[in-house]
Amino acid sequence: MEKVFASIITIGDELLIGQVIDTNSAWIAQELNKAGILVKNRVAVGDVWDDIWNALDTESKKASIVLITGGLGPTADDITKPLLCQYFGGKMIMDEATLAHVTDIFERILKRPMIERNRKQAEVPDVCKVLKNERGTAPGMLFEKDGVIFIAMPGVPHEMKWIMTAHVIPLIEKRFSTGFIRHRTLLTAGIGESFLAEMIQDIETALPSHIKLAYLPNYGMVRLRLSGTGTDASVLQKEIDIYFQQLLQRTEKYLVTDDDIPMELVVGKLLKERKQTMTTAESCTGGYIAHLITKHDGSSAYYQGSIISYANEIKERLLSVPHEVLETQGAVSEETVKVMAETARATMQTDYALAVSGIMGPRGGTEQKPVGMVWVAAASAEKTVTQLFQFRFDRSRNTELTAINALNLLRQLILGKL
Structure with a gap:
């Protein structure tokens, strides 16, 4: 099995200053991993000629494939294309197929005149193979030098993904005999990473050299991921499945x-399996739980909606939390979230409801109720369960932890574990 390494270079000042997150x-x-390609390095550089040039030199010494995103646009700070032209010793020419594609986008779809700056999108180095970009105007470009493949793609995510899926992955699979990489993952809750490692130590020790176990703690939970490499996909999958079943039994x-x-x-x-529905009543998370649920296609089959009761007045008016409870126990209390969950379930006429109220920070905490304190309630027609959490991070992290742990509480209620 041939080991093939890739390096990824992302280009843009906005990445270095944190204005844009490099997704x-x-x-x-992830896509390279599925194709059996091992990523050697991931590098972010600014829109600086020498930095990009040096990154190309450095990464091409480490990898057989160098993938580049960003800097292919029509503005002055987009220097990747002229740099690549010079790096590979070419000259700029007009690619007629790309020009026709760009013209069609402006005339037929955008219904706007195409200026000279847009025409330049169709200019490419004459030493590259053009990779058509069906999702935008900047084409992908493939170069080769000293046995290394270089592929430049737009930085716009949906355009890059199209070129990767339509062109890059098929090319890699045809060009290299990479073998296969297979993964299986399980998620645990209620046990720390070190205790989990002790529990499954004998299984981990018995793994053959081509199968690895990774511990991936996050949100107070731990994922266990088995990863294996091999030349026969079905044999490898069966082998991983054997060890995975052992992990499932041990961590049940x-x-x-x-x-x-x-x-x-x-x-x-x-x-969905039970043909049941849920709703949410959110205070401190401000709709984040609803966002997590509804970002997935098909969630309307089981999710009815949310009441975002950030202010106490809304808790009283829409969720029937008694004024005296808010006065004596406070918004962040077991009594408050119980009423929130029960009222939301009845109002939305769902099988389950989830309610949260807490102090996300950085301000608002007291000695009795510090930042990170969160009450969660999950309600069904038969019972309401509550849980108190004390998180210790910044506002964003506390919000994420609240959402995931609240959903886990609801999961346990649905399964009858509470």
Whole structure:
């Protein structure tokens, strides 16, 4: 089996100053991994000629494939295309197929005149193979030098993904005999990473050299991922499945799911299987739980909606939380979230409801109720369960932790574990 390494270079000042989060390299790495390509390095550079040039030199010494995103646009700061032309010793020419594509976009779809700056999108180095971009105006470009493949793609995520899917992955699979990489992942909750490692130590020790076990803690939970490499996909999958079943049996008490999906989909699958529905009543998370649920296609089958009761007046008026409870116990209390959940379920006429109220920070905490304190309630027609959490991070992280742990509480209620 041939080991093939790739490097990913993302270009743009906006990446270095944090104005834009680099999601491109993470997505590309995942797709390469599926194709059996090992990512050697991920590098972000600014819109600086020498920095890009040096990155190309450095990464091409480490990898057989160098993937580049960004800097292919029509403005002055987009220097990737002229740089690549010079780097590979070419000259700029007009690619007629790309020009026709760009013209069609402006005249037929956008119904706008095409200026000279837009025409330049169709200019490419004469030493490259053009990769058509069906999702935009800047084409992808493939170069080769000293046995290394270089592929430049737009930085716009949906355009990059199209070129990767339509051109890059098929090319890689045809060009290299990479073998196969297979993964299986399970998610646990209620047990720490070190205790989990002790529990499954003998299984991990017995793994053959081509199968690895990774511990991936997040949100107070731990994912276990088995990864294997081999030349026969079916044989490798069967081998991984054997060890995965051992992990499932050993971690049964703490198992959340044996699928590599987020918590909101775990809950969604349970509800869909049972033909049941849910709603949310959110205070401190401000609709974040609703966002997690509804970002997935098909969530309307089980999710009815949310009441975002950030202000106490809304808790009273829409969720029937008694004024005296808010006065004596406070918005962040077990009594408040119980009423929120029960009222939301009755109002929305759903099988389940989830309610949260807490202090996300950085201000608002007291000695009795510090930042990160969150009450959660999950309600069904038969019972309401509550849980108190004390998180210790910044506002964004506390919000994420609240949402995932609240959904896990609901999962346990649905399964009758509470």
